[in-house]
Amino acid sequence: xxxxxxxxxSKRYKERFAVQSLSLSISQGxxxxxLGVNGAGKTTTIRMLACLTKPTSGEATLxxxxxxxxxxxxxxxxxxSPQETAVAPNLTVRENLELIARIYGSSRRAAGEKTxxxxxxxxxxxxxxxxxxxxxxxxxxxLSIAMALISEPKILFLDxxxxxxxxxxxxxxxxxxxxxxxxxxxxxxxHYLEEAEALADRIGxxxxxxxxxxxxxxxxxxxxxxxxxxEAFVALATSPEEAx
Amino acid sequence: xxxxxxxxxNRKELLRDPANLAFGIGFPLxxxxxLSAIQANIPVSLYKVESITPGIAVFGLSFLxxxxxxxxxxxxxxxxxxxxFASPLSSSDFVLGYTLPLMPMxxxxxxxxxxxxxxxxxxxxxxxxxxxxxxxxxAVLFIACGLLAGxxxxxxxxGGICGALLTNVSAWLSGTWFDLGLVGGxxxxxxxxxxxxxxxxxxxxxxAGDYGSIFPHIWWVIGxxxxxxxxxxxxxxxxMKSDNA
Numbered sequence: 001x002x003x004x005x006x007x008x009x010s011k012r013y014k015e016r017f018a019v020q021s022l023s024l025s026i027s028q029g030x031x032x033x034x035l036g037v038n039g040a041g042k043t044t045t046i047r048m049l050a051c052l053t054k055p056t057s058g059e060a061t062l063x064x065x066x067x068x069x070x071x072x073x074x075x076x077x078x079x080x081s082p083q084e085t086a087v088a089p090n091l092t093v094r095e096n097l098e099l100i101a102r103i104y105g106s107s108r109r110a111a112g113e114k115t116x117x118x119x120x121x122x123x124x125x126x127x128x129x130x131x132x133x134x135x136x137x138x139x140x141x142x143l144s145i146a147m148a149l150i151s152e153p154k155i156l157f158l159d160x161x162x163x164x165x166x167x168x169x170x171x172x173x174x175x176x177x178x179x180x181x182x183x184x185x186x187x188x189x190x191h192y193l194e195e196a197e198a199l200a201d202r203i204g205x206x207x208x209x210x211x212x213x214x215x216x217x218x219x220x221x222x223x224x225x226x227x228x229x230x231e232a233f234v235a236l237a238t239s240p241e242e243a244x
Numbered sequence: 245x246x247x248x249x250x251x252x253x254n255r256k257e258l259l260r261d262p263a264n265l266a267f268g269i270g271f272p273l274x275x276x277x278x279l280s281a282i283q284a285n286i287p288v289s290l291y292k293v294e295s296i297t298p299g300i301a302v303f304g305l306s307f308l309x310x311x312x313x314x315x316x317x318x319x320x321x322x323x324x325x326x327x328x329f330a331s332p333l334s335s336s337d338f339v340l341g342y343t344l345p346l347m348p349m350x351x352x353x354x355x356x357x358x359x360x361x362x363x364x365x366x367x368x369x370x371x372x373x374x375x376x377x378x379x380x381x382x383a384v385l386f387i388a389c390g391l392l393a394g395x396x397x398x399x400x401x402x403g404g405i406c407g408a409l410l411t412n413v414s415a416w417l418s419g420t421w422f423d424l425g426l427v428g429g430x431x432x433x434x435x436x437x438x439x440x441x442x443x444x445x446x447x448x449x450x451x452a453g454d455y456g457s458i459f460p461h462i463w464w465v466i467g468x469x470x471x472x473x474x475x476x477x478x479x480x481x482x483x484m485k486s487d488n489a
Contacts, residue, residue: 050330054485075332084323088253090260095253102249103331131260147327 003028003155003185004049009058011044011209018044020209021058026202028063029182033200034189037237040206042189043083046157049187050080062155076104079153083160085140086147089133093124093143096132097150104151114150122146122176137164145173149180156180158188162195174199197229205236212236247337247344250328255345257315264311268353272304273360280364297361298375298447299420301354302440305383306414308346308353309390313402316342316394316480335481342394343387350383351376375450378458382443385469386410392476395483414440439468 004026011019019041026032034042047053049060051071059066065073088096094115101111119125122142127135132143141164148156158177162170170192177186177199190196196203197217205213205220213220213236217229226232258264276296283291319325328338358372366372389410393402415421418440424432435441442464449457 052326052329072332075330078330080327080330082323082326086323086327088257088324089318089322090257091253095256099249099253100327100331103246103328103333105332151331 001028002026003030004032004060004062004187006049006060007058009045009048009060010056011041011048011053012056017209019048019055019206022209022211024204024211024214026185026187028185030201031177031181031186031188031199033196033203034187034206035191035193035196035203035233035237036206040237041209042206043159044209045206046080046159046187046189050078050157051075077154078157079104079148079151080157081144081148081159081161083163085137085144087132087140087143090131092129092131093119093135093139094128096143097124097146100147101150114152118146118150121149123172138166138169141165142169142173145176153184155185155187158186160190161188162190162192170195193230193233205233207237212239246333247340250333250337250341251344254315254342258311258345258349261311264307268304268307268311268349269356271307272300272353272357275303276300276357276360276364293361293364293366294451295448296420297358297366298379298451299418299444300361301357301375301379301447302382302418302443303411303415303420304353304357305350305379305386306411306440307407308350308383308386309393309406309410310402311349312342312346312387312390313393313397313406314390314399316391317397317399317402320394321398329484335484338484339391339477339480342391346387346390347380347383350380350387354379354383369453371451371453374455375447378446378450378462379443381462381465381469382439382447385439385443385465385472386414388469388473388476392472392479395476395480413438417441418444420444439465 002025006022006024009019009022010017022045034045036042044053048055049062049067051067051074059068061067062074063077065077067074088099091099097115097118098111101114102108106114119128122145124143124146127139132140145161148158162173165173174195180186188196188200200217202214202216203220204211213223215223220236221229221232224232224235226235279291279296280293354376358366358376362368390406393406397405417435417438419435424435424441442461446458446461446465449455449461
C-alpha cells in the first residue's frame with residue numbers, strides 16, 4: 001500500500017526552484033532515504049509534506065490525505081524530528097514528552113504511560129527529571145526523536161536525526177529505526193551516506209531541486225558502475241542527467 | 245484543551261527562568277526602594293510613593309515584552325516552533341498560548357510592586373485595586389510587543405530591542421523618573437504621542453481616586469494595545485504559514 005504519493009510537487013522562490021516537479025511513491029512501512037548536497041531541496045520537500053510550506057504547484061497525499069486540502073488531517077498522522085534538537089529547555093525530559101503526547105490528543109494518564117514506555121525504549125529514564133537545557137547534545141537529540149515518536153505517527157520525517165551524535169548513540173538510533181521499519185513510514189534525510197545505505201529501503205538523490213536518482217543502494221551503485229555508495233552518490237549528485 | 249497544555253508549558257518556561265523573575269520583579273523593586281530612599285533625604289517632593297509606584301509598575305510590565313519575545317524567538321530559532329507547527333495546534337492556540345500565561349504574571353508583578361509600596365507608606369485602599377485594573381491594558385500592550393518582536397527577530401535581537409530599547413524608551417517617556425512638563429516642548433509631545441506616559445497617568449489617577457482623569461489616558465493605552473496586538477497576531481499567523489517560520 002502506498003503511504004506517500006507525490007505528484008509533480010514544486011516550490012519556487014522568485015526565479016529559483018527549491019524543488020522542481022518531484023514525483024514519487026513511498027510504500028507503507030518503508031524507510032526512504034532522501035539524500036543530496038546542501039540546498040538540494042530535501043528540507044523543502046519535507047516541509048511541504050509536513051504542511052509547513054505551501055507548494056507552488058503539484059500535490060501530495062499522505063495515507064490518502066491531501067497536503068493542500070486536508071493539512072489538519074495530515075498533521076494528525078505525521079510527526080517530525082527537525083535538524084535542530086527542538087526541545088523545551090526549561091522543561092524536564094518527562095515534561096517534554098508528556099507535552100507532545102497531550103498536544104496530539106492523549107489524556108493525562110495515557111500521556112504518562114506513553115512517556116514511561118518511550119523513555120524505556122530510548123533509554124531516557126535515567127534523565128527523566130533533568131531539565132533539558134542541562135543535558136548534552138546527544139541526550140537532547142535522543143529526546144527529540146522520542147518526542148517525534150510519542151504521538152505514534154503513521155509517517156515520520158527524520159531530518160538529519162543523528163547529527164551531533166557519537167558513534168554509539170548513532171548505532172543505538174539505527175537499531176531503533178530498524179525496529180520501527182515496517183511499522184512506521186519514514187523519510188530520512190542525512191549527510192551520512194553509510195547511514196542511508198544501512199537504513200533505507202530505497203534512496204532518492206536530489207540535486208538542484210530535482211530527483212536525480214531513485215533505487216536501492218545496490219541499484220544506484222550498479223547503475224553508475226561505482227565501487228561503493230559514496231562514489232555512486234557523487235556521480236549521481238553531480239550528473240546533469242537523471243538516472244531514475 | 246490543547247491551548248491550555250501549550251500555555252502551561254509556556255508558563256513553566258517563563259517561571260523557571262531566574263532572569264525573568266530578577267528583571268520582572270526584583271529590578272523594579274530595587275528601583276522603587278532606591279527612589280524612596282532618595283525621597284527621604286531630599287527636601288522637595290520628587291519621588292512621592294503614590295506618584296512613583298504606578299510608574300514603577302508600568303516599568304516592571306515593560307519586561308513582559310522581553311519575556312514573551314525571548315520565549316517565542318528561542319522557540320523559533322531552536323525549531324521547537326517548527327515541531328509544534330507540524331502538530332495539530334491551531335494558530336489561535338499559539339497566540340493565546342503565548343499570551344495567557346503572561347497575564348497572571350503581569351498581575352502578580354503589579355501586586356508585588358504595590359505591596360512593597362505599602363511598606364513605604366502607600367495608603368491601603370480600594371483605589372489600589374482600580375489601579376491594578378487600569379494597568380491591564382498596559383500589560384496587554386507589552387505582551388503584544390513581545391509577540392511581535394519574537395515573531396520576526398531572533399533571541400539576541402529581541403534582547404536588544406525589547407530588553408534594552410523598549411524598556412528604556414518606555415521608562416524615559418513615561419514621566420516616572422521626572423515630570424515631563426519640566427522638559428516640555430517636543431519631548432513632552434513625543435511622550436504623549438506614545439502610550440507609556442498615558443499608562444502611568446491613568447494608573448496615578450486611579451490610585452488618587454481621581455476617576456475622571458483616568459480618561460482619556462486609558463483610551464490611548466487600549467488603542468495602542470489593540471493595534472499592536474492585531475499586528476502581532478497577523479505577523480505571527482503569516483510567519484506560521486510562511487516558508488521561514
